[in-house]
Amino acid sequence: MKTKIFSILAGVACAMTLTSCEDLFEPAKENFKDVDQMYDDSAYAQGFLVNVYRNIPSYYDDSDVATDDAVTNEKDNSFLRMATGSWAANNNPMSNWDRCYGSIQYINLFLENADNVHWADDPEAAALFCRRMKGEAYGMRALFMYYLLRAHAGIGTNGELLGVPVLTAFQTTGSDFNIPRETFDQCLNAIYADLDLAEEYLPLEYEDVATDGDIPARFQDITQRAAVYNRVMGQYARLLFNGLHARAIRARVALLAASPAFGARDWSTAADAAASVLEHINGISGLDPDGITYYTNNIDAIGDGINPREFIWRENVARDNSAQEEANFPPSLYGKGKINPSQNLVDAFPMANGYPITDSRGHYDASNPYAGRDPRLHTYIICNGDLAGVNNEAIMTGSDAAGDNALNKRETSTRTGYYLKKRLRMDVNCNPSSKQGKNHVTPRMRYTEMFLNYAEAANEAWGPRGNGGHGYSAYDVIKAIRQRAGVSGVLGDAYLDECAGDPDKMRALIRNERRLELCFESFRFWDLRRWKAPLNETVGGMDSRNGNEYTRIPSVESRSYADHMYYGPIPQSEILKFSNLIQNKDW
Numbered sequence: 001m002k003t004k005i006f007s008i009l010a011g012v013a014c015a016m017t018l019t020s021c022e023d024l025f026e027p028a029k030e031n032f033k034d035v036d037q038m039y040d041d042s043a044y045a046q047g048f049l050v051n052v053y054r055n056i057p058s059y060y061d062d063s064d065v066a067t068d069d070a071v072t073n074e075k076d077n078s079f080l081r082m083a084t085g086s087w088a089a090n091n092n093p094m095s096n097w098d099r100c101y102g103s104i105q106y107i108n109l110f111l112e113n114a115d116n117v118h119w120a121d122d123p124e125a126a127a128l129f130c131r132r133m134k135g136e137a138y139g140m141r142a143l144f145m146y147y148l149l150r151a152h153a154g155i156g157t158n159g160e161l162l163g164v165p166v167l168t169a170f171q172t173t174g175s176d177f178n179i180p181r182e183t184f185d186q187c188l189n190a191i192y193a194d195l196d197l198a199e200e201y202l203p204l205e206y207e208d209v210a211t212d213g214d215i216p217a218r219f220q221d222i223t224q225r226a227a228v229y230n231r232v233m234g235q236y237a238r239l240l241f242n243g244l245h246a247r248a249i250r251a252r253v254a255l256l257a258a259s260p261a262f263g264a265r266d267w268s269t270a271a272d273a274a275a276s277v278l279e280h281i282n283g284i285s286g287l288d289p290d291g292i293t294y295y296t297n298n299i300d301a302i303g304d305g306i307n308p309r310e311f312i313w314r315e316n317v318a319r320d321n322s323a324q325e326e327a328n329f330p331p332s333l334y335g336k337g338k339i340n341p342s343q344n345l346v347d348a349f350p351m352a353n354g355y356p357i358t359d360s361r362g363h364y365d366a367s368n369p370y371a372g373r374d375p376r377l378h379t380y381i382i383c384n385g386d387l388a389g390v391n392n393e394a395i396m397t398g399s400d401a402a403g404d405n406a407l408n409k410r411e412t413s414t415r416t417g418y419y420l421k422k423r424l425r426m427d428v429n430c431n432p433s434s435k436q437g438k439n440h441v442t443p444r445m446r447y448t449e450m451f452l453n454y455a456e457a458a459n460e461a462w463g464p465r466g467n468g469g470h471g472y473s474a475y476d477v478i479k480a481i482r483q484r485a486g487v488s489g490v491l492g493d494a495y496l497d498e499c500a501g502d503p504d505k506m507r508a509l510i511r512n513e514r515r516l517e518l519c520f521e522s523f524r525f526w527d528l529r530r531w532k533a534p535l536n537e538t539v540g541g542m543d544s545r546n547g548n549e550y551t552r553i554p555s556v557e558s559r560s561y562a563d564h565m566y567y568g569p570i571p572q573s574e575i576l577k578f579s580n581l582i583q584n585k586d587w
Contacts, residue, residue: 038113042129045117048110049133052140053240055103057096057147059315059442060324060423063525068344068537069515071415071557073337085560089569089587094525096151097571100144101167107141108170124223128232131222135201136241139249142194143241145187146253150526153184153262154567154584161262162582163187164570180580181570184262191253198246204280205244206237206305238305245313247277248445255453258460259530261566268468270457275470277312277450284451284472284480291448292379292485292517295423299439312445322437325428328420330382331404331412333389334430339520341381341418343540343552348515349377353489354482354496361495369542369550375486376516380422384544388421390429390436395419398544407543416541416556422520449523451477452514456507464499464506475500478513485516535561562586 038045065072066079074080078093111134119129148164156162165179166187182190200218208230209215215229223229254270256262278286290297291310302308302317329335347357352372355362365371370383382388384397397417399407407417429436458466459474467473475496482493499505511531515524528535541553564586575583 035109035113039116040118042117042119045110045114045119046133048106049136049140052103052106052137055099055106056140056143056444057099059444059522060520061522062339063094063522064520065339067524067528068342068539068559069519069524070342070345070420071340071539073340073411073413073415075411080557083559083561084557087561087565089572089575089583092569092571094151094568095571096144096147097574100148103144104141104167105170107137107144108167111137112170122228124225124228125231127222128219128228131201131219132232132237132240135198135243138194138201139198139241139246142191142198142246142253143249145191145194146249146256149184149187149191149253150256151568152570152584153187156181156582157585158582159585162584165581166190178578178580181582184257188253188257192250195246195250195253198241199243202241202243202246203233205242206233206235206240208234235305238307239314239316241313244277244280245445247273247280248312248450251277251450251453255457256530258457260532261530264460267457267461271454271461271468271470274450274454274457275468278447278454278470281447283470284476286447287451287480287484288447289484291446292376294443294446294448295440296425299425299441302439302441308441310446310448311441311443312447312450314444315442318440318442320437321440322428322430322435324440325424326430328424329428329430330388330395330414330419331410332393332395334432336412337405337414337419339420340414340416340541341420341519342416342556343418343542344537345515345519346377346381346383346418346542348512349374350487350495352487354487354493355489356495359495367550368548374516378421380420380516380519382419382421384417384542384550385547386421388419388426390427396547398547400545401547407541414541416539417543417553418541420520446521448481448517451481452510452517455510456514459503459506459510463503464501474506474510478506478510481513481517529566532566535559535565 063079064070065077066083072080082093114130114134114137117130119126153163154161161184162181163184164181164187166182167179168190171177203216209226212224212226215224215226219229219233251270251273254266254273258265258267258270288294288310294308294310297308297310307314325335327336327338330337350356351362351364352374353362357364363372370377377383378386382395384395386395387393388395395405396403397405397407397414397419404410404413407414425438425440428438455474455477458468462468462473464475465473479493479496482488482496487493496509499509514527536559538555538559539557541556543551543553545551564584567584569587570581570583575581
């Protein structure tokens with residue numbers, strides 16, 4: 001850990017000075033910045049947090065191809081190797097150890113020095129800047145601890161449920177790096193303590209106030225001038241970490257802690273945490289009616305740090321971009337067809353009347369498998385014959401189809417009979433002779449996730465129709481989500497009503513709705529593990545010949561996970577270096 005930390009800090013020194021690297025702990029040479037120089041250079045000080053923002057894990061990591069939801073046609077893909085038997089403590093593409101602890105080091109160094117920085121000439125603005133940035137730091141330390149827990153917590157070789165080492169102080173050359181793992185509960189307490197501070201220091205959202213009297217009461221001990229408040233806590237800070245983000249992280253952490261892999265406990269805390277986020281948009285009435293296509297809704301009009309209605313937090317707009325489309329469009333649209341949705345996932349989409357395709361009341365027709373289905377199927381997945389691209393081209397995926405879109409035709413062709421559509425803009429043109437990118441916005445958190453978090457936890461805590469005093473139940477949430485999707489029958493959503501009488505059936509339905517709503521958003525890998533759900537479902541596909549004669553492909557790719565893989569490993573390199581680190585069982 002020690003070597004990695006110092007290489008990271010040397011890197012930040014390089015980035016901030018735009019000169020050659022020097023160790024931050026050596027005496028500063030002329031034209032080189034040492035740590036204490038941050039006191040008189042607020043931009044340099046803030047740069048530590050800037051680097052932390054850059055280290056936040058990507059919302060789209062494509063780990064879906066390591067699950068029953070998809071495969072990839074990239075033969076050397078690390079997730080493919082992991083899912084088919086090569087996952088090891090020294091070969092872990094899901095590791096977040098280095099990224100997260102490096103970021104926590106930045107944060108701890110910042111927190112230990114922030115009070116001494118000259119943030120502004122105006123003392124009120126200076127105090128607000130210090131408060132805001134410390135709040136950001138505490139919140140992001142909690143965020144990185146969440147990613148560490150998700151990836152590395154588990155049952156240790158000592159039989160205990162363990163978390164990870166908790167670092168709340170900057171490690172120097174004289175620090176003891178041989179730090180043991182804390183218990184899972186101790187890690188939860190550390191995260192919640194940081195989130196408490198983030199919520200105390202930060203506004204719920206960054207928006208200008210109109211008058212001095214509109215300044216939130218908890219900031220009036222620092223300033224009673226609207227101009228000063230707006231300078232620090234106003235609209236110019238919109239994309240930075242805020243109090244609402246802290247609430248959303250708390251909801252994620254609480255759901256993880258309540259899940260079967262981590263004790264199946266305290267579901268009401270998880271439900272309450274998600275509800276605290278949803279209260280900001282007045283509960284179910286705030287569900288974005290267009291949230292299903294969040295990745296294309298009015299993206300070109302987004303600016304000034306404003307979030308689309310579905311977003312809690314987002315990255316910067318990527319302008320004139322075509323990276324997602326080039327990676328995942330079918331070959332005829334000049335894409336590499338990288339992510340191939342599975343037949344398993346396609347089968348999880350119900351019929352439009354709400355019944356599963358395995359229920360005779362749904363009237364599923366195996367000879368016409370995509371007819372009468374949940375509209376989300378054709379929104380998120382390109383099926384045989386669907387239209388796609390700037391010219392609404394019919395994508396024929398059958399093995400006897402002409403062109404490179406055909407099943408297994410080329411290395412860039414589909415292996416399952418399906419191509420990805422979610423996350424992609426159909427108005428992007430990847431043709432090299434007339435290439436035209438479009439704006440894209442990647443979320444960090446969506447409200448739909450919070451609704452699903454609430455539904456899952458509320459069902460476990462209070463049953464399908466219980467609401468814990470929040471005014472809406474798991475049933476109410478799932479009904480609203482399915483109605484938004486266009487799923488219902490003549491008499492309403494009869495299947496949902498049936499499930500509402502049985503918490504076990506409701507659990508299965510909620511998990512399936514989560515699978516559909518959040519597909520290809522990098523949730524499935526983690527959900528299966530925290531649920532302790534089956535990991536080794538063989539991934540299937542679909543072939544069609546003569547355009548419309550469908551034959552299922554029972555095995556496109558097998559999965560090879562052992563039972564201990566419900567928990568990820570501690571990096572083997574760390575175990576070898578530090579005797580106090582306990583590895584997770586059987587790794």
